[in-house]
Amino acid sequence: MIVSKGCEKLISKVKKLDAEFKKYHIVHHEIIDGKFREYGLGCGQPPILKYLSDNEDATQKEIADYFNISQPAVAKSLKKMEESGLIIRFENKNDSRCHKLKLTKKGKEIKKFADDYFLNVDNVTYQGFTEDEIELLSSFVKRMNDNLTTFRKEDNNV
Numbered sequence: 001m002i003v004s005k006g007c008e009k010l011i012s013k014v015k016k017l018d019a020e021f022k023k024y025h026i027v028h029h030e031i032i033d034g035k036f037r038e039y040g041l042g043c044g045q046p047p048i049l050k051y052l053s054d055n056e057d058a059t060q061k062e063i064a065d066y067f068n069i070s071q072p073a074v075a076k077s078l079k080k081m082e083e084s085g086l087i088i089r090f091e092n093k094n095d096s097r098c099h100k101l102k103l104t105k106k107g108k109e110i111k112k113f114a115d116d117y118f119l120n121v122d123n124v125t126y127q128g129f130t131e132d133e134i135e136l137l138s139s140f141v142k143r144m145n146d147n148l149t150t151f152r153k154e155d156n157n158v
Contacts, residue, residue: 087103
């Protein structure tokens with residue numbers, strides 16, 4: 001499908017759909033961010049807690065690479081998490097310049113809370129959807145992401 005100027009009705013539908021996606025993203029972010037702020041967490045910290053739970057003794061570089069974000073951004077987040085008692089750093093026996101990271105008991109508790117809260121939000125989000133509808137929606141969104149990824153590469157905006 002190619003949307004052109006002669007297809008005003010289709011253009012209008014695409015714009016409405018785009019607006020709904022944006023609205024969903026904003027509302028979802030407000031719900032998640034608002035709840036985690038109550039616990040002193042920034043919006044990027046629950047995924048880091050999950051990563052550290054799944055990858056014990058990870059390094060800052062590994063986290064940055066996994067999430068495709070800069071090491072300074074990760075360092076800032078980790079500093080706040082360490083100050084909040086969610087993680088500890090310890091020396092890497094193989095490389096004293098690089099520290100390993102581990103969740104504390106409090107970090108594990110907050111990670112469990114985050115997992116449960118995300119599941120609750122997902123249950124509310126997809127309430128009333130059949131399994132087939134969720135699979136269909138997933139395939140549409142994946143196709144949209146694939147289209148944009150291809151466009152970005154072709155447009156040299158990588």
